[in-house]
Amino acid sequence: MTQHLPEITRLQLQRGRRQRVNIYLDEEYAFSLQLDLAASLQRGQRLSAAEVEALKAEDAYRAALDRALAFLEHRPRSRREVQDKLIGEDCDPIPVERVLERLEALALVDxxxxxxxxxxxxxxxxxxxxxxxxxxxxxxxxxxxxxxxxxQGLDEHELARRVALEQAERYRGHDRQRFDRRLGSWLQRRGFGWEAVRGALDHAWRQVETSDPGDASTQG
CATH class of the missing domain: 1.10.10 (Arc Repressor Mutant, subunit A)
Incomplete structure (x- = not known):
């Protein structure tokens, strides 16, 4: 017995979304595709279940790729960031993985x-x-x-000194203990190690003590 293959009876642009086409099989709505993907179809063409699934999978992949490219327009992204963005928008994991592989191949995600x-x-x-x-x-x-x-190669001590000087004026007028406590805590909250913090505090304190108000951040 020959298996019946549904026939494409209508290809209709979606209202308000003219880049998508509704596909009707045997006079009933079946699914929709991006316009460029639907361009390969024609009325009277018959589709197997496997062909329908392949078209849907390709459409899902292209939609996910478009979303990923839009996400990358603003700044570079890590692989995890792109993955989380797509999955958060309910993209299927299978096309998401394919999108990530494609973006890596194009060096758009590295x-x-x-x-x-x-x-x-x-x-x-x-x-x-x-x-x-x-x-x-x-x-x-x-x-x-x-x-x-x-x-690697980051000079944390020099960076801590520079950042401390930029903030030191806020603590002018404090005694040394309070100056160290407040500025030191600020630096540590920003991930500087204690050795770098200690050197930065000594340097910043000397600059604050020997400079006029407003000049501490300009001293090297």
């Missing part, structure tokens, strides 16, 4: 390069110590070895 960008951006706009930077990268799915490589 965790090592992302980690380098993240550290550089942080140091320029919101300086953090090595510990905090590694933690932020790990939160974004970056492997520990990759995170460690991204912060």
């Amino acid at each position: 965790d090592a390069r992302f980690a380098e960008w993240w550290v550089s951006n942080r140091l320029q706009h919101r300086p953090r110590g090595e510990r905090a930077l590694r933690h932020e990268l790990r939160q974004r799915g970056i492997d520990e070895a990759v995170a460690q490589a991204a912060v």
Whole structure:
């Protein structure tokens, strides 16, 4: 007995979403596809169940890829960030994995390069110590070895001194103990190690003590 294959009886652009096409099989709505994918179909064509599933899978993949590309327009992203974004938008895990593989093949997602960008951006706009930077990268799915490589060569002592000087004016007028406690806590919350903090506090205190109000942050 020959298996009946449903026939495409209508291809209809969706109202308000003219980049999608509704597919009707045997006069009944069956599914919808992106316009460019539906362009390969025609009325009278018969589709097997396997062909229908393949079309749906390709459509899901293309939709997920479009979402991922839009997500990447604003700034670099880690693999985990893209994955979480797509799954959070209810994309099926199978096309999500395929999208990630495609983005990596195109070098649009590269965790090592992302980690380098993240550290550089942080140091320029919101300086953090090595510990905090590694933690932020790990939160974004970056492997520990990759995170460690991204912060390698970071002069945390010099960075802590610079950041401390930028903040020191806020604590002018405090005695040394209170100055160390408040500025030291601020630095430690930003991931600087105690050795770097201690040196930065000594340097910042000397600058505050020997400079006029408003000049501490300009001293090297």
